[in-house]
Amino acid sequence: MTLDERKMQILRAIVTDYINTAEPVGSRTLARKYLLGISPATIRNEMADLEEIGYLQQPHTSAGRIPSDKGYRFYVDVLMDHHLLPLETAVTIRETIRSRQREIEEAIHHASYVLSYLTNYTAVVLGPMPHERICEQIRLVSLDPCNVLLVLITVPRFIENQLVEVAEPVAPGELEKISMALTEKLQGIAWGVIPQDLIREIREIIRRQELMEALLQMLGVSAREDRVDNLYLEGTTRILDQPEFKDLEKARAVLGIFEGKQMLLEILEGVAREPGVAVSIGQENRRDEFKDCSFVTASYESGGRVVGTLGVIGPTRMDYSRAISAVECVADTLSELLDVLGKRKK
Amino acid sequence: MTLDERKMQILRAIVTDYINTAEPVGSRTLARKYLLGISPATIRNEMADLEEIGYLQQPHTSAGRIPSDKGYRFYVDVLMDHHLLPLETAVTIRETIRSRQREIEEAIHHASYVLSYLTNYTAVVLGPMPHERICEQIRLVSLDPCNVLLVLITVPRFIENQLVEVAEPVAPGELEKISMALTEKLQGIAWGVIPQDLIREIREIIRRQELMEALLQMLGVSAREDRVDNLYLEGTTRILDQPEFKDLEKARAVLGIFEGKQMLLEILEGVAREPGVAVSIGQENRRDEFKDCSFVTASYESGGRVVGTLGVIGPTRMDYSRAISAVECVADTLSELLDVLGKRKK
DNA sequence: CGTTAGCACTCTCTGGCAGCGAGTGCTAAC
């Protein structure tokens, strides 16, 4: 069923008003504030139609209407104005995030902060996954005869290191050689998908049990717990500002999920990694805990490859337009920044 | 004023009962559940006395009594049984935390988790402060002619690194020499209190503008924002389980503070760094936001030196005995672990 | 003189009830 122009106007007005006020909106209000040409009675008829198709719902008989998930979906896909972020805001975002480019982690962390601050919703940024980072260089450095520092440098540029105690002293020259050989073998390979036979070859090169173990442990960072460290969450308490979470039980459920991070990780990993912004509304998130929440997410890239995802989490009654433009801007900024950081290396 | 034996018994019973039930406790309940020999009327007289001295208070005229901050203080200092953690729990703690000794950060993070899980309160662990860590070795490693990896290893054993792009290629031999000289100068010096003239000497050694800048930036980690990263907070939502925080505004205030972390950092830094467990009750925390909360904290050590603080945060109506023994056990375990990790290095 | 029983009193909490306000759906007229 397609909606005529007037039904769309009405639906748009209801969603807009409800986003602003969080109160069910009635025909009278609507006529007065948005639709001066039409009488409340007419609006009532239209609203009844909209409810029947499933775009609206009524909390109880004598209340106004509120949008259903389906209503929000139609709003986001069809009705909404895609208002742009004011240029000065965009510039500020860029500068704020760029000013923290000492390390990528810092920039990512900061991006989550900016996003939350910008939207007043909870923000989440998933950094480049350890097991997807591409190996650029491996170095073994002798600290003293018995201790070796194992350093891994990846693209995007993360530096992981681990201190390894070796049973028998190693000659620095030996480490040099191993470093070169390892780098040659692994360069350009994604850190999480190293094939078995390559691992066998590496074992041949390294020879030392302790070092091999340490290397494998680094490979093991694709394990769950470590991936959670890669998720930056900011502004979790902002969900409490939303009237729909004035109920303590609801608030606790969502905050509990936030704290665990695990489920958020799964959700963000599940988001389609396509360019552009994705919106997931209410029950569209399969998780019951988020049935009153919406996600606005986008992926960011490094060297033309999608490496991570970020987004905001708010009530379904979210200001989608604002959220989308903010998420878009931060994602773009982050992509740019990663490219700059990547190119710096000669 | 000193309390006679019976007043103490009554106070102890009231605190115990209130800790368990969160309900104001009346004379009748008291007589029935704890003080079989005495009649409610007598207890009422005694309670009136205890209220007058300030150990108890009444939410309203016709309610039972609840302990005041002063009452809890007396309970903690004098009345409380110091019950020990069951041995198997202690062993479990030890094993759980030790199993994560790959990196110190991980162990610390895990300690906060264990502490929260153990007590059902919010747990917080402040890691060894960057500026207090003692410099053990500095290494400059050439990755390619134009990129140098700056590595700093400290006691307790943290490894910081930074990638520096240099304008003009450096010879590996040069870096070796600089590394040696720097290590010699800085070894044994606390990272945050390097005197000005030493910095001048270092500048002489390094010579290169970019490297010097990177080094100074690493020194700069004593700045606020970085110190916050050193604070591990776990179980923040557990405060919502407490009936005293069923009021959304109160809950939001505390959760807001948790999220910022800054204030917690200041509080933990302000805790006396003496061996043993410290308890700070209600208004004793100067911060108004925590006037209904208590902190149970302890310091942990590395090589005989206090390096960090940890603790739990709960309502003033906290199970102090349990909390104290848990905090104590985790602090000891962490100290031990740091020593083990420290000694591993030969 | 400390202890206790009895009693009047206070205060909170709960449930029922009425009145209100907002908003609807329906009908009939325009």
Place this chain on the structure above:
DNA sequence: GTTAGCACTCGCTGCCAGAGAGTGCTAACG
């Protein structure tokens, strides 16, 4: 097709009474 009018529904608020818990005081007791 649009609109005015009207009866109806439902949640919210405030009020009131009764129950329940606990107190302080007084007077009697050992």
